[in-house]
Amino acid sequence: MPFDSKVPGVTILAKVTPEYAQILTPEALQFVATLHRSFNHTRKTLLQKRVLRQQQIDQGILPDFLPETAAIREDVSWRGAIPAPGLADRRVEITGPVDRKMVINALNSGAATFMADFEDSNAPTWENNISGQINMKDAIHQRISYTAPNGKQYNIRKDGKVATLIVRPRGWHLDEKHVLIDGQVTSGSLFDFALYFFHNAKKSVEIGIGPYFYLPKMESHLEARLWNDVFNMSQDYIGMPRGTIRGTCLIETIMAAFEMEEFIYELREHSSGLNCGRWDYIFSVIKKLRQNPAFVLPDRSDVSMTTPFMDAYVRLLIKTCHKRGVHAMGGMAAQIPIKNNEAANKAAMEKVLNDKLREVKAGHDGTWVAHPDLVKLALKVFNEHMPQPNQLHVRRDDVHVTAQDLLNTNVKGGKISEAGIRANVSVALIYMEAWLRGAGCVPIHNLMEDAATAEISRSQLWQWAKHHAKTDKGVTVTADYLLKVLDEEVDQLAKEMGEQRFKASKILQAKKHLATQITGKDYADFLTSLLYEDIVVLEDVKAKF
Template sequence: MPFDSKVPGLTILAKVTPAQAEILTPEALQFVATLHRIYEPTRQLLLQRRQQRQVELDNGRLPDFLPETRNIREDATWRAAKPAPGLQDRRVEITGPVDRKMVINALNSGAATFMADFEDSNAPTWENNINGQTNLKDAIHQRISYTAPNGKQYNIRKDGKIATLIVRPRGWHLDEKHVLVDGQIISGSLFDFALYFFHNAKKSVEIGLGPYFYVPKMESHLEARLWNDVFNTAQDYIGMPRGTIRATALIETILGAFEMDEIIYELREHSAGLNCGRWDYIFSFIKKLRQNPDFVLPDRSDISMTTPFMDAYVRLLIKTCHKRGVHAMGGMAAQIPIKNNEAANKAAMDKVHNDKLREVKAGHDGTWVAHPDLVKLALKVFNEHMPQPNQLHIRRDDVHVTASDLLNTDVKGAITETGIRANVSVSLIYMEAWLRGLGCVPIHNLMEDAATAEISRSQLWQWAKHGARTIDGTVVTPKYLLKVLDEETQLLAKSMGEQRFQASKMIQAKAYLATQITGQDYSDFLTSLLYNDIVELEKVQAHI
C-alpha cells in the first residue's frame, strides 16, 4: 500500500518505514506543502533567470557588479545581525554527510560547529535523506547512539562539549522526486529545510543553539531573498520570533561573488556570514565561463587559493563580511590522514597547516575540515593566531577588488596528461560511488565530494571544447578524452578485480561521463544528471 500522507494534495512515491513515518508526520508534511505552494513559483522563476544569465555569458557578457544595487554596496551604515549563541566562535567547523556514525563523530570531534550536509557530501537517496532527518532529530534531542556491525558503540559526549549543529539543505536547483504536491515535484531545498525546521526548531531554541543553516550555491541576491522569505514564513508558522534562524551563505558561484553585500543584506536579520566554498567556486568559474576561450584553466592541482581570481575572491569576502559585522569563514581542507606512509602523511598535514595559517592571517574567523583528525591541527593554528573568538575587528579597508580581479586567470600552470587522467579517474570513482548512494568518498588521499568531481569533468569539457594543448603539445580532442576514459576504466577494472567491477556501477558511471567530456553536451550539475538513477518510486516513472 502506498504511504498515506494524510495531507490533501501531497503524495509520497517512496516506500516509508515505520521509523521514517515519525519524520513524515501529517503536521510536518502539511508544512512542506505550505512552503511549496507559496514559494515554488518563485524558485522556478529564479531557475529560469539562471538560464537567461548563462545565455548572456555564452554570448560574451562578463560578470560585473550590479549597478542597480550599488547603493547597498556603498552604504557603510547597515549591519547584519549580531552573532547568535553558539556561533560567536566558529574557528573550526567540521562538515560531512548525515549518516548516523558521522553525525556522532562530528559532534564529538572538538570542532566548534558541525555542518550536517544534505547537499554535496550526501547522495540524495530516499533512505539517506529521511534517515538523515531522523539522525539530526535524535542529535538535537541528545538521544543519538549507534552500534556498528562489529559491535562498537558510538554515543555523544556527556560533558556538553559537542559541536553546534548547522544544517545544509540542498541547493535551489535540486528536486525531491519522491514527493509531489498537487501533482508537482517539490524542491529538495524546501523539503530538507522544512522537515528539519519543523521537528527541531523549538528544541534548538530550548537548548540555546539554533536553528542554524548553511545555504548553498546561490547565484544572486534574489535567491538569498527567497531563503529569507522562507525563514520568515517558517518562523511565523510555528510562532517563533523572526531573526531566530541564522544562515551562513556559501559563496561558491562566480556570480554570487559579485553580490556578496547584497546577499548579506537580503539575509541580514538572519545572516551568520559568508563562507568561501572554494571547490564549488572553481567549478562555477569554469562552468559559467566555459564557452569563452579566455578562461581556459590549467590542471586542477595548479589552481590554489593564491591564484589571482581565488585570492581576490577571498579578500573581498573577508572585507565584505567584517564591514557588515558577520563571520567570514574559510574553505575546506580536503586532505585526510594517510596511514602506513609517514612521509606522505606529513606532507598532507603540512598542506593543511599552511592552508589554515594563510586563512587566519588573511582575517578569516574560522575554517572547514572534512575529517575529525584534522580538527586539532586546524584548532592549533587558529588558537595561536586568533586567541579571541573571531576577527570581526579586522576591517580590511586596504582591500579594493575590481571585476577584473575576480576574473583574473593569470594562473601559473599547464595542462598535462597526468592532470587529464586524474580528472577522469576522480570523476569515474566519485560518480560510481554516488550512484551507490555515497556522496563523500576518499580518493587519492583526499575526501572528495560532488564539488571536486564537478571541477574534474568541467575541466575535461572545457579542454575538449577549446582544443587545448597539453604541455607536451597534445591537442585535447573528444576522441583523445574518450580513449583516456576507456583506459582509466580498464585500470580501475584491473585494480578492483573482475567480480567486484561487474558488481559496481562503474560501467554506468563511464557511460554518463562520456556524455560530459566532449565539449558538446553539458549538464549544469552532475547530481542532476545522475539523480534519476537513485530515485526509487513506488508508482514508477510516470511522474518523472
C-alpha cells in the same frame, strides 16, 4: 499498501517505514506543502533567470557588480545580525554527510560547529535523506547513538561539549522526486529545510542554540531574498521570533562573488556570514565561462588559493563580511590522514597547516575540515593567531577588488598535463560510481572528495576538449583523446578491482554518463542533476487529487 500522507495534495512515491513515518508526519508534511505552495513558483522563476544570464555570458557579457544595487554597497550604516548563541566562535567547522556514525563523530570532534550536509556530500537517495532527518532529530534531542556492525558503540559525549549543529539543505536547483505536492515535484531545498526546521527548531532553542543553516549554490541576491522569505514564514508558522534562524551563505559561484554585500543585506537579521566554498567556486568559474577560450584553466592542482581570481575572491569576502559585522568563513581542507605512510601523511598535514595559516592571517574567522583528525591541527593554528572567538574587527580597508580581479584566471606556471587529465577522469569516474551507490563523500587519492571536485574534474575535461587545449607535451586535447583515456582508466580500475567487484560496481554506469560530459558538446548543469534519475526509486502509487 501505499503510504497515506493524510495531507490533501501530498503524495509520497516511496516506501515509508514506521521509523520514517515519525519524520513524515501529517503536520510536518503540511508544513512542507505550505512552503512549496508559497515559494516554488518563485524558485522556478529564479532558476530560469540563471539560464538567461548564462546565455548573456555565452554572448560575451561578463559578470560585474550590479549598478541597481550600488546604493546597498555604498550605504555604510546597515549591519548583519550579531552572532547567535553557539555561533560566536566558529574557528573550526567540520563538515560531512548525515549518516549516523558521521554525525556522532563530528559532534564529538572538538570542532566548534558541524555542518551536516544534505547537499554535496550526500547522495540524495530516499533512504539517505529520511534517515538523515532522523539523525538530525536524534542529535538535537540529544539521544543519538549507533552500534557498528562490529559491535562498536558510538554515543554523544556527556560533558555537553558538542559542536553546534548547522544543516545544509540541497541547493535551489535540486528536486525531491519522491514527493509530489498538487502533482508537482517538490523542491529538494524546501523539503530538507522544512523537515529539519519543523521537527527541531524549538528544541534547538531550548538547548541553547537555534535552527542554523548553510545556504548553497546561490547565484543571485534574489535567491538569498527567497531564503529570507522562507525563514520569515517558517518562524511565523510555529510562533518563533523572527531572527532566530541564522543562515550562512556559501559564496561558491562566480555570480555570487559580485553580490556578497547584497546577500548579507537580504538576510540581515538572519545572516551569520559568508563562506569561501572554494571547490565549487572553481567549478563555477569554469562552468559559467566555459564557452570563452580566454578562461581556460590549467590542471586542478595548479589552481591554488593564491591564484589571482581566488585570492581576490577571498580578500573581498573577508572585507565584505567584516564591514557588515558577520563571520567570514574559510574553505575546506580536503586532506585526510594517510595511514601506513608517514612521509606522505606528514606532507599532507603540512599542506593543511599552511592552508589554515594563510586563512587566519588573511582575516578569516574560522575554517573547514573534512576529517575529525584534522580538527586539532586547525584549532592549534587558529588558537595561536586568533585567541579571541573571531576577528570581526579586522576590517581589511586596504582591500580594493575590481571585477577584473575576480575574473583574472591567469595561473603563473600553470599547465595541462596528461597526469592532470587522467586525475580528472579518475576522480570524476570514481566519485560518480560511489554516488550512484548512495555515497556522496568519498576518499580518493588521499583526499576527501565530494560533488564539487567531481564537477571541477568533468568541467575541465569539457573545457579542454571544447577549445582544443594543448598539453605541456604539445598534445591537442580532443573528444576522442579523452574518451580513449576514459576507456583506459576504466580498464585500469577493472584490473585493480578484480572481475567480481568490478561487475558488482557501477563503474560502467558512471562511464556511460561521464562520456557524455567530456566531449566539449553536451554539458549538464550539474552532475547531481544528471545522475539523480538513476537513484530515484518510485513506488507504483496512483496519485489522488
